Every structure is written in C-alpha cells, then in structure tokens.
Amino acid sequence: MLKLSEKMGRLGTETAFEVLARAEVLAHEGKDIINLGIGQPDFKSPPHVVEAAIRALRDGHHGYTPSPGISTLREAVAADILKYRGVEVSPEQIVVVPGGKVTMFFAILMFGEPGVEILYPNPGFPIYESMIEFSGAKAIPTPLPENRDFSFDAEEVLSLITPQTRLLIVNSPANPTGGTVPREELDKLVSGLEAHPHVAILSDEIYARMTYDNRAHVSLLGYPQLADRLILLDGWSKTYAMTGWRMGYAVWPKTLVEGATRLAVNCHSCVNASAQFAGIAALEGPQGAVDEMVAAFDQRRGVIVEGLNALPGVRCRRPGGAFYAFPNIEGTGMDARTLQNRLLEETGVATVAGTSFGAQGEGFIRFSYANSVDNIERALERMQTLLAG
Ligand SMILES: Cc1ncc(COP(=O)(O)O)c(C=O)c1O
Numbered sequence: 001m002l003k004l005s006e007k008m009g010r011l012g013t014e015t016a017f018e019v020l021a022r023a024e025v026l027a028h029e030g031k032d033i034i035n036l037g038i039g040q041p042d043f044k045s046p047p048h049v050v051e052a053a054i055r056a057l058r059d060g061h062h063g064y065t066p067s068p069g070i071s072t073l074r075e076a077v078a079a080d081i082l083k084y085r086g087v088e089v090s091p092e093q094i095v096v097v098p099g100g101k102v103t104m105f106f107a108i109l110m111f112g113e114p115g116v117e118i119l120y121p122n123p124g125f126p127i128y129e130s131m132i133e134f135s136g137a138k139a140i141p142t143p144l145p146e147n148r149d150f151s152f153d154a155e156e157v158l159s160l161i162t163p164q165t166r167l168l169i170v171n172s173p174a175n176p177t178g179g180t181v182p183r184e185e186l187d188k189l190v191s192g193l194e195a196h197p198h199v200a201i202l203s204d205e206i207y208a209r210m211t212y213d214n215r216a217h218v219s220l221l222g223y224p225q226l227a228d229r230l231i232l233l234d235g236w237s238k239t240y241a242m243t244g245w246r247m248g249y250a251v252w253p254k255t256l257v258e259g260a261t262r263l264a265v266n267c268h269s270c271v272n273a274s275a276q277f278a279g280i281a282a283l284e285g286p287q288g289a290v291d292e293m294v295a296a297f298d299q300r301r302g303v304i305v306e307g308l309n310a311l312p313g314v315r316c317r318r319p320g321g322a323f324y325a326f327p328n329i330e331g332t333g334m335d336a337r338t339l340q341n342r343l344l345e346e347t348g349v350a351t352v353a354g355t356s357f358g359a360q361g362e363g364f365i366r367f368s369y370a371n372s373v374d375n376i377e378r379a380l381e382r383m384q385t386l387l388a389g
Contacts, residue, residue: 007135011134016039035368036351043289065273066270074094077283079283079284093251095249095257096276099248103235105127107200109263113137120142121170122141122359123176123364124175129141141360144177149179151185154192158196167200168199172218173211176354190226200231201220203221205217205221205234207321233248240290297323300371326354336362342386351366
C-alpha cells in the first residue's frame with residue numbers, strides 16, 4: 001500500500017474542470033452542448049500576440065530564462081501597472097509565473113501552516129480554500145452576501161481577524177459572482193487593517209480590466225499604506241484570452257519577492273520562454289481586442305441577467321465585473337448540484353453549482369457568459385423548458 005502525506009487528503013479541486021470533462025463526453029456522444037460552465041473567454045488570443053510567440057521560437061528563444069521572468073517582460077508589467085493602476089512599482093518586485101493560480105499557490109504556501117488562519121472569499125475561487133486546507137492553516141470564510149451585490153462588509157471582514165490571521169485574500173471583480181467591492185468598502189478595510197499589521201493581503205485582480213457601467217477598477221495596490229504587505233495577483237489569461245498559454249504575474253512587496261522567486265526556482269524554474277515574448281506583445285501592443293471583448297461581454301451580461309430574471313424561481317443580481325452571472329435558484333425547489341446536473345444531462349447546458357465555490361454558494365448557480373448571445377438565448381430557452389416541466 002502506498003502511503004501518501006496526510007495533506008493530500010485535504011487538497012480540494014476545481015469542479016468546473018469536472019463539468020468540462022462531462023460536457024465533452026456528452027458532446028462526443030453527439031449531444032448539442034452549450035457550455036456556460038468554463039471560466040475562460042470564448043475569444044482567441046490577439047493575432048499579434050500569437051505572432052510574437054512564433055517569432056520568439058524562430059529567433060531561438062528555446063532555453064531557460066531568469067526565474068522571475070525576462071527583464072523586458074517585467075519592465076512591461078511595471079509599465080502596465082503604472083498605466084492602468086497609476087502606481088509605480090519596480091520591475092524587481094514582479095514575478096512572472098505559469099498562470100494566476102501559481103501566485104495564490106505561492107502566497108498561501110508562504111504563510112499557511114498549522115495554527116494559522118487565512119481569510120478567503122466565500123463563495124469564491126475554489127483553489128483558495130483548497131490550498132489553505134492543504135497548507136494546514138485554518139480557512140476562515142469572509143461572506144459575500146447576495147443583498148450586498150456579493151461585496152463584503154469591511155467591518156465584518158475585520159472582525160474575523162485574530163492574532164493567528166496571517167493572510168487575507170480579496171478578489172474583486174470576483175469569480176463566481178461577478179461582484180465588485182466599492183471603493184468606500186475598500187477604504188474602510190484598508191484603514192481597519194492599520195490595526196492589524198501582522199496580516200498580509202493577497203489581492204486577486206485577474207478580472208481588473210473587466211468592469212461595467214463605467215465602474216473604475218479599484219486596486220488595493222493604490223493604497224500606499226499596504227505597500228509592505230500587499231501581493232497583487234494578475235495575469236494574461238482573462239484580459240488577453242490567453243488561458244492556455246499559462247501566463248500570470250504578481251507584484252510582491254520587496255521583503256517577499258525573494259521567497260516568491262525561490263518558490264519559482266523550486267517549482268517550475270521559469271515560464272515558457274516564447275509565451276513570455278507573447279506576454280510583452282500583449283501588454284505593449286494595441287488594446288483594441290481587449291476593449292472589443294469586454295464590450296461583447298457587457299452586451300451578453302444584459303441578455304443573461306434579463307433572461308435569468310424572467311425564469312420562474314430564479315433571481316439574478318447585475319454583476320459589476322468579470323464574465324459570470326450568479327443567480328439565486330432557491331425558488332426552483334432544487335439544490336444547486338441537482339440543477340447543475342439536470343441542466344447538463346437533460347438539456348445540454350453546462351453550468352457550475354454555487355457549492356463548487358464554497359458552502360455559501362448553496363442556492364446559486366454560476367453561468368459564464370463567455371459565449372455567443374445566440375447560445376446564451378438558446379441556453380435560457382432550454383432552462384425555461386426544464387423549469388416549466
Ligand atoms: C479569481 C481567479 N483567480 C485566478 C484564476 C486563475 O487564472 P489562471 O488561469 O491564470 O491560473 C482564476 C481562473 O479562473 C480566477 O477566476
């Protein structure tokens with residue numbers, strides 16, 4: 001009998017990938033599947049980004065690079081942060097990693113161990129809770145109630161901090177709810193955190209460029225009082241439709257960047273060299289493709305929110321960012337997992353049960369509207385038929 005480490009038993013997963021696998025099996029059997037389950041843009045990466053990677057390969061960039069990323073890429077990230085967040089950071093603080101997930105993995109490994117508490121959003125991206133448990137730390141959920149448009153109450157978050165708290169994870173705009181935290185709430189959180197200098201903050205801003213209704217993205221990096229303990233997570237996956245390239249980055253406080261780089265050396269050495277050149281082209285090249293994609297998401301957001309609200313037993317808040325709708329489905333009489341399974345098996349519509357994003361997601365379903373208006377409308381019709389029957 002092979003004996004695994006005890007922590008392997010505490011490692012969770014991301015159910016969206018299970019839904020994707022099942023949807024692919026059904027599609028292979030000939031079923032017409034509409035995939036509103038997976039959290040990735042349905043757009044292709046911009047052509048100039050693809051060309052930059054091909055050129056890098058032709059130019060012979062086939063070897064290892066410095067572990068935190070090639071210097072021109074780190075400089076391009078710093079310039080992008082100045083452009084979109086108005087904050088000056090040193091390229092030395094930037095560690096490029098294979099996807100946004102790797103930054104959360106590193107940050108949680110860096111702080112998590114038995115006896116420690118880590119606060120994370122619930123409902124939230126499932127890897128936070130999974131990794132916290134894996135590290136041996138205690139995962140403390142910070143609620144994101146529907147009646148606050150899935151934003152937190154800063155006072156409630158602050159009240160959960162104890163002397164054992166080492167890390168607070170914030171995600172705005174959020175997966176799975178599309179919620180955004182208003183500036184006033186972030187102001188309150190930051191001023192309250194002054195009383196807790198032992199708490200580091202991981203701000204997952206991977207959907208920063210996807211906000212709607214003229215809402216400006218508010219970055220926690222913009223608060224200089226947090227500079228020595230804020231880890232900013234972002235990347236290329238969502239903004240440039242580059243999920244398969246595996247490109248993410250973090251801005252680390254000066255005192256933590258060496259530890260992050262050491263984790264990178266131990267884990268993956270460096271990110272694929274040609275992908276790094278693609279990353280430079282994405283940041284420095286034309287941004288029209290991003291704007292067009294976000295405009296398309298905005299239009300689809302209108303269609304899906306209105307359509308969901310017209311269904312019996314369903315009510316849906318208007319999400320302020322990302323590309324997810326998170327309707328309350330309690331009125332259908334089904335729990336989230338049952339509705340997810342019936343939608344997929346009986347109607348061919350892939351969604352993800354809210355419980356995949358934590359216990360507080362019961363009574364909700366996540367729809368990714370990274371799909372055509374036509375497919376969204378067909379999915380809503382199928383759901384209408386299921387609920388009416
Ligand atoms: C909130 C959030 N953070 C991070 C990630 C990870 O992104 P990546 O694919 O770059 O690892 C995702 C992906 O779905 C996400 O939703």
